[in-house]
Amino acid sequence: MKIKLLVSTFTFLLAFSACKKDETTVPPIDNNPPTANFTVKKTGTFVKANGYSTSGTAQLGTDEKGENIVRLKDDFKTTFATGSVTIYLSKNQNLKLADAASFINLAVINTNGLHDFKLSAAPTDDFNFVISWCAPAGIQFGMAELK
């Protein structure tokens, strides 16, 4: 009788785990195609933060129409095993979400490599940091200082 109870428990657990859905697909917000004739004004290299790897190059520049663009070059790499990462242009090397004037939210991404983010207006000269941010946990993965 007790053995039957244990076997029933195992069967229930295995059946339950086999029926669940493992994946939830969420498309990235960043759908901008690569920009042609990109002119670099500032550039920086990512340094990792909080023990998590982020590497590669960030740039601030303009396209042929004079629109302002933040670019993550094709060497950009971060940890997406956790889900998604949000990219910010910031006045501070540590993102301050409580100060809405100190950052521009560029996009949510979930792939490495080249990304271009068009800005609606030219940023002031004090926006000198591109930040890779894990929004659910509220921690920074990396930062590139633009010079």
Added chain:
Amino acid sequence: MLRILFICLLAIVLPVFSNAQSGWTRKKNGFFGKLDFSHLSAEKYYNPLGDEVKTTVFQQSTLNFYGEYGLTDRLTAIVHAPILRRNAYETTEAVFGPGDLKLELKYRLFQKKDYPVTISIAPEIPTGRKNAFAQNKNNPAERINLPTGDGEFNVWTTLAASKSFGKKYISGFGAYNFRTKYDGLAFRDLYQFGIEGGWSPVKKLWVNAKLRAQFSNGKSQHPALSFVRGDATTYTLASAEAFYKFSKNWGAAATFLTGGNWVAPFKNIYIAPYFSIGVVYEK
């Protein structure tokens, strides 16, 4: 990023007054079962370097079943079954799923008077959700993977010994966790040491204290495994437990658990005081 785990992100289960990591086995046809609920709420995370990082609040709740059955006087079958787990950050929706099922066989090697020694083999089957993406409440495009299982098959081997002194006892154990791979990426093996002391101060009431340290056989080699799947998590945890038997077969149990950078440092783990309460049936 961040493991709970795990839990670590992937939950720490300490059976109350079971024989799991002791030198005792159940007598033939003897049964011990416990259904408990545990809850962790933490914002203090130690990253793989051992640095403390403050995050938004992470919460994990688990409904857990633990059972022992005496196949013979020397051989006990044990099941550790996290039936349902809930993971969430305060910023995200919650994800639900079962945890990884651990099945254990424990064999008493020998017993000299009241000094038994056992060895056990416990394969852990990846029955939990290998991926469970929790969406941010404010922006559904932002999400984080909070799986309810690590997605990997592994095996614990434990050597344990105990000694009783009337209404008191002590136990000690050493354990090695042979881990395999997830998606072609190899986990680091783990090993643990622990001690436990128990006492019955009044009739029907038992209390005990445990100290357990977990070490990793090196640093995680894969960021994709580290936080999300609890690779190379190390810690030292201390717990206090109480078990009151209110009838011949039934009892209630409560556990309080905390930790410190004592024997093994915190790495890749959320830390906060942790509570569980449960109902026990023993025959």
